[in-house]
Amino acid sequence: MxxxxxxxxxxxxxxxxxxxxxxxxxxxxxxxxxxxxxxxxxxxxxxxxxxxxxxxxxxxxxxxxxxxxxxxxxxxxxxxxxxxxxxxxxxxxxxxxxxxxxxxxxxxxxxxxxxxxxxxxxxxxxxxxxxxxxxxxxxxxxxxxxDYGTLLEELTKAEKTNEDEKVREEEEAERTKVLSAEGGWTAVIEKFTQRGLPGVRVINGQNQTSLAIALAKAGLVVLVEGVKDPDSDVISEWLVSSKVSPGRAPMKMEEAVIDCLNSRPRKWDLAFLLDMIASYGDIKQTPCTKCNRLTNNAARLPTTRRLQTIQPPIESESKDRVFTFDALHTNCA
Ligand SMILES: [Zn+2]
Structure with missing residues (x-):
């Protein structure tokens, strides 16, 4: 001592x-x-x-x-x-x-x-x-x-666990709400389509749980497919891929976008995913939030999307939440 x-x-x-x-x-x-x-x-x-x-x-x-x-x-x-x-x-x-x-x-x-x-x-x-x-x-x-160093580590860990638990509970509640809402996922897609975002086209797939989003200005088509939980028959995750035409290798930008989309949080949340995909619509015009440049030294566009810490308020009970994202280069994220 x-x-x-x-x-x-x-x-x-x-x-x-x-x-x-x-x-x-x-x-x-x-x-x-x-x-x-x-x-x-x-x-x-x-x-x-x-x-x-x-x-x-x-x-x-x-x-x-x-x-x-x-x-x-x-x-x-x-x-x-x-x-x-x-x-x-x-x-x-x-x-x-x-x-x-x-x-x-x-x-x-x-x-x-x-x-x-x-x-x-x-x-x-x-x-x-x-x-x-x-x-x-x-x-x-x-x-x-x-030993306050050790005590601090313990407290920080406990606080983090509590926060994680809170986020998980909130998400679970939101998910239950969406699933019990009339129309389920179909309604989510319809509401997104009704917003009529310029340059964003929703193409319905062969079944209710597959669709494609075409981003005209970005020259990207993103395929979305719901993956069912085998036990409950409920969609547990939405998977994202790019449209592969025979004989065409995917562009570097395309690959980076799909990677970022698939590493997102709230994987169950289709509304979140649709907003995130839409945020790529202006990828060729949106500079990086961190370095303020459109392309980095490797001539790459800002392909990373990070949920903004301050989200726009939900306008009214009848309106749905809209998620907003920051654009970043992979090396600036
Ligand atoms: Zn940057």
Missing amino acids: STAPAPPPSGTGQNASGTQGITQNGNSEPKPVNWESEIQLVSSLAKLQELENKIHELRQFVPAGLLEPLIPISSSQKATPDKPIAESPSILRNELDHAVRDRLASIEQFQSLWRGPELKPVWAHTEARLKEGSGQLLQPTGIWER
């Missing part, structure tokens, strides 16, 4: 190497922090604990770390194939230089972490709490009683 670090005294240690970190990060306002959140507290404590561990590492630098190249000389038993005795004074001198430079770099890294934007709000909070408690230590024992 080791002692916890105290917050840094304000205005100290602004030497040449550390000042850079301050000007770079100091201008941006730190994001507001929710100190009521358990995970926030644990993640802040984990950062402090990490800093403290680094302090212990730094303590080994003087003199042991700096003099490391001398160890094989001082005791020939300690010379190993990795750490041989320096063959000449100039090699030894180089090794000593190297040892110093490495340690200095570690110290600079530590300083920028300490004063960095991530820890700024943590120090502010700690100082405020110390003031509140009239200088009383927050951890009276002065000892870390938990």
Whole structure:
């Protein structure tokens, strides 16, 4: 067990190497922090604990770390194939230089972490709490009683599992709603067709669960086929492929589009898939959301689609949800 670090005294240690970190990060306002959140507290404590561990590492630098190249000389038993005795004074001198430079770099890294934007709000909070408690230590024992890094991992994992579960439940509810709605999947296709998106043509297939979408401007025809769950006879997934004419190799763009479509979430959701396919209609005119260019260095179009984090609101009860996507190059995604 080791002692916890105290917050840094304000205005100290602004030497040449550390000042850079301050000007770079100091201008941006730190994001507001929710100190009521358990995970926030644990993640802040984990950062402090990490800093403290680094302090212990730094303590080994003087003199042991700096003099490391001398160890094989001082005791020939300690010379190993990795750490041989320096063959000449100039090699030894180089090794000593190297040892110093490495340690200095570690110290600079530590300083920028300490004063960095991530820890700024943590120090502010700690100082405020110390003031509140009239200088009383927050951890009276002065000892870390938990490994906050491990605790943070556990909390993050639990939170993720909860979120995943929530998403799964929501999707299941939506799916049940669509399936129980009048017309089922046929109604979904009809509603999509009625929107009359320019350049998007829906071609009904041989049965109710197969169709094709022709995107005139993109020069793409996407085939869609519902795959039934053998146990329940309900469509569990919609598969996507490109229309292969004999003697024609699929274009690179076509392949990339189909790959992206088949790696989408909500594979059961035909409405989602139709919106996603339609988002490729203007692929030859839509620049990448990230780099703002139409083609990347490999002369490829933005073939990746990512669901936008903020989705348009559903206009009214009678209107259906419309999904919107960002266009990205594969290398920008
Ligand atoms: Zn891009």
